[in-house]
Amino acid sequence: MLSKVITGSVLTLLSCSLLSAAPYNAQAKKDRAAMIKYMEAKFKNPKTAAKFFPYTPKNELEHNFIWGFPFQEFGLGDAGYVKSVRAQFDNFMMLPPFYNAVDNGEALYHKKFANGNSFATCFPNPAITNLYPKFDDKTNRVVTLSEAVNNCLIKNSESPWKMTGMKMAYLESYLASKTTAAGKKFDIKIQSAAAAKAYRRGKIEFYSQRGYLDLSCATCHVLGAGKRTKADYHSPLLGMIAGFPVYRLKWGHVGTLEKRLVGCNKNQGEVPHKPNSKWMGDLEYFMAYMSNGIKVNAPSVRK
Amino acid sequence: MQRRKFLSLSAGAVAAAAILPSTLSAENYQKTMPKLWKAKTTSAAMQDLFGTTTTTQGHVTVKAPDIAENGAVIPISIATDLNASTVAIFTDVDPDACVAVFNVPKNGIPKYDLRIKMAKTGEIKVVAEVDGKLYIGSKTVKVTIGGCGG
Amino acid sequence: MRMMVRNSGGVTTVIAMAQHKSISYEVAKKKSIKPNFITYMVAKLNGKEIVYEVTMSQFVSANPFIKFSFKGGKPGDTVTIKWEDLQGKSKVSTGKIR
Amino acid sequence: MKNLFNISLALVVGFSLFGCAKLYKPSNQSESPYVSVMKLHVRDACNVQKNGVNKVLTLAQKYNPIDIKEGIEFMRFGVPTSEYIRATKQAIKDGSKTVQVYTRKGKKGGKFTVAFAAWRSCAFAVAALQQKVEAKSTWKLAMPGTGFKY
Numbered sequence: 001m002l003s004k005v006i007t008g009s010v011l012t013l014l015s016c017s018l019l020s021a022a023p024y025n026a027q028a029k030k031d032r033a034a035m036i037k038y039m040e041a042k043f044k045n046p047k048t049a050a051k052f053f054p055y056t057p058k059n060e061l062e063h064n065f066i067w068g069f070p071f072q073e074f075g076l077g078d079a080g081y082v083k084s085v086r087a088q089f090d091n092f093m094m095l096p097p098f099y100n101a102v103d104n105g106e107a108l109y110h111k112k113f114a115n116g117n118s119f120a121t122c123f124p125n126p127a128i129t130n131l132y133p134k135f136d137d138k139t140n141r142v143v144t145l146s147e148a149v150n151n152c153l154i155k156n157s158e159s160p161w162k163m164t165g166m167k168m169a170y171l172e173s174y175l176a177s178k179t180t181a182a183g184k185k186f187d188i189k190i191q192s193a194a195a196a197k198a199y200r201r202g203k204i205e206f207y208s209q210r211g212y213l214d215l216s217c218a219t220c221h222v223l224g225a226g227k228r229t230k231a232d233y234h235s236p237l238l239g240m241i242a243g244f245p246v247y248r249l250k251w252g253h254v255g256t257l258e259k260r261l262v263g264c265n266k267n268q269g270e271v272p273h274k275p276n277s278k279w280m281g282d283l284e285y286f287m288a289y290m291s292n293g294i295k296v297n298a299p300s301v302r303k
Numbered sequence: 304m305q306r307r308k309f310l311s312l313s314a315g316a317v318a319a320a321a322i323l324p325s326t327l328s329a330e331n332y333q334k335t336m337p338k339l340w341k342a343k344t345t346s347a348a349m350q351d352l353f354g355t356t357t358t359t360q361g362h363v364t365v366k367a368p369d370i371a372e373n374g375a376v377i378p379i380s381i382a383t384d385l386n387a388s389t390v391a392i393f394t395d396v397d398p399d400a401c402v403a404v405f406n407v408p409k410n411g412i413p414k415y416d417l418r419i420k421m422a423k424t425g426e427i428k429v430v431a432e433v434d435g436k437l438y439i440g441s442k443t444v445k446v447t448i449g450g451c452g453g
Numbered sequence: 454m455r456m457m458v459r460n461s462g463g464v465t466t467v468i469a470m471a472q473h474k475s476i477s478y479e480v481a482k483k484k485s486i487k488p489n490f491i492t493y494m495v496a497k498l499n500g501k502e503i504v505y506e507v508t509m510s511q512f513v514s515a516n517p518f519i520k521f522s523f524k525g526g527k528p529g530d531t532v533t534i535k536w537e538d539l540q541g542k543s544k545v546s547t548g549k550i551r
Numbered sequence: 552m553k554n555l556f557n558i559s560l561a562l563v564v565g566f567s568l569f570g571c572a573k574l575y576k577p578s579n580q581s582e583s584p585y586v587s588v589m590k591l592h593v594r595d596a597c598n599v600q601k602n603g604v605n606k607v608l609t610l611a612q613k614y615n616p617i618d619i620k621e622g623i624e625f626m627r628f629g630v631p632t633s634e635y636i637r638a639t640k641q642a643i644k645d646g647s648k649t650v651q652v653y654t655r656k657g658k659k660g661g662k663f664t665v666a667f668a669a670w671r672s673c674a675f676a677v678a679a680l681q682q683k684v685e686a687k688s689t690w691k692l693a694m695p696g697t698g699f700k701y
Contacts (some may be wrong), residue, residue: 095470
C-alpha cells in the first residue's frame, strides 16, 4: 500500500513539474531545433554548400572546410569547420598557452574570505559552469556565472570583482575546467514566464541589427557562420559559449564571456553595454540556451 | 668554458667548428655567435652560422599554417630525413633573420615543433646541415592583422 | 615547466612548455625595461646524455613550446630540461618517461 | 435579455475606442520620437549644405539622448556620438574650422571639418533610432525557423 502511495505522489510530482516546465521553454526548444537543423544543413557537404556560401571561392570550400563533422564539434567555434584553424587549434590545445590560468583559479577558489568562507562554500561543487546563466525568479533577473561569483563575494561582505577582469577570468577558468573534466553538457533551464520573457528579449537583441555597421550578432554568427571577414572565420551560434572563458591569442590572456561581448559591441560600432547589465544577462541567457546539449570545453583557445 | 672562449676568438674558424660533430659539447649560439643574431637577411645569417650560403633544395619539410591565426604564435613543425647535425630556422620578415638553431645530438631525431613569431606575411626557411652540405626547405605563411577575431 | 614524456617503440617523445614572459628588444625599448627571453634550452636523459639542444631568438613565442623526440630512454628514466634566458637566469625541470 | 445585449455592446465599443486611442496618440504636439524619426531620410535631414550646421546639430541632440537610454548609441573607433556632438558644439563656440574628438579613454581621435562632424553626429543619432524601430519588425527575418528561409 505504502509503495503505491509513494509511486503515485512521485508520478504526480513529476508530471506537474513537467507541466509547469513544458509551456515555458516550448518556444526556446523550437528555436534551438531550427538552429541545429540550419547549421547541420549548412555544413553537411560541399555539394549542398553553394546555396549557403554563394561568394566563397570553390577551392576554399573544397580544401579548407571540414564537412559533416560531429555535433559536439560545434563547440570548437570556427575550429570546428575550418581546417587551417583546426590544425593550429589542436596544436595549441596540446599544451595551451593560458599556462597557469586554471591553477590561479584554483588558488582563488580555495582562498579564504575575511569571514572564513571561500568560494568553496558558495560553490561546493565547482563543476557547474554548464548550468549558468540561470534565471532568478526572486530578483527577476538573469544571473550569469560572473554575477553568481560577485553575489557570493557580496554575500560574504567582500567587494565584487570586475566582470571583465583577470581574477574573474582565472576563477571561471578553474570552474570551467572542472566542468569540462566532468564532461558535462550545457543544460540551461527556462522554468518560469519571466524566464521565457528574458530569453525572448535576449533572442531579439541577438537578431536585431545595431551599430553604425548595421550588423546583428546573427549577421555574423548565424547567416555568416563559416564565412569570413578578411582572414577571420565566424564562429557559429550553436555551441558558441562552450569555450568560455577563453584564451584569445589577441589578448594574450584568458577573458570572460562578458569581456568578449563588450568587444563584439565595439566591432558592431556601438557603445558597449555594461557587463552586469540586464541586456548582457538576457543575451547570454539566449546564447547559452542555444548551446544546450553541447559539452563544455573551456578554457579554450581562440584567435 | 675553455672551448667556448677559443671559438669566439677565431670567428673565422666557424666553418671548421661546424663540421665537428657538435653533439659532444653544449653550445649556446647566443653566446658563441652574437653576430649571428643581428644578421638582417637569411643569407647573411647563413654565412655567419654555416660559413656558406650554397644550398640544395629538398629533404627538409616545413609544416606551417597557410594563414596564421596570430603572428605572435605560429605553430610550425620542421623535419629532415637526413642525418643532420644542425638545423636552423630563418625568416626575412622579422627584424632579424635567425629564429632558432638546433644542434641535433647523437640519438636525436631531427624533427622539431615550435611556436614562432612573424611580423608579417613571409617565408619560413629551414636549413639542415648534413656533413657540411646544406639542404633547404621553406613555407610561406600569411600573417594578417585586424579583422573581428571570428 | 609543463612536460609530457612518452616512450613507444624505443623512441621517446617530449612535449614541453616553459613559463617565460618573452620581452623582445623593441618592446623593451618602448617600455624602457630590460629585454629578456629564453635563449637556450638543453634536455638530458637521466642527467647525462644530451638529447635536445636549441638556441632561441626573440622570435620564439612567449612561454616557448617545444616538441622533440630521440632514440632511447625507457619508462622510469628521467628527462631534465634546462633553460637559460638573456638576463642569465636559468631553471631546470624534470619529467619521468611514461 | 435586451439589456444584456446593450451592456456587451457598450463594452465592445468602449474597448475598441480605448484600443485605438492608445494607437493614435494626439500626434502633432508631442509626436513620439520613434514615429518622427522614421519620417526622416538620413542623407537629406542631416545634409549640412542644405540645412546648415545648427539645424543638423539640433536634430542630433534631439535623438541622441533617446539612443543612450535605449542603449543603442553608435561608437566608432572609441568615439561615441555624444562626443561628436560635444566636440562640434565646442568647435562652433570657439569658431575653429576643425573638430578634434577624443575617445572614451581620453585618447586623441580623428580631426574633422565642422560640417563633417555635424553630419556624423546627426547621421549616427538618427540612424541608431531608425535601426531600433526597424529591428522590431525585421529581427525575425534573420532567424532560421521563424523568418529566415533557406
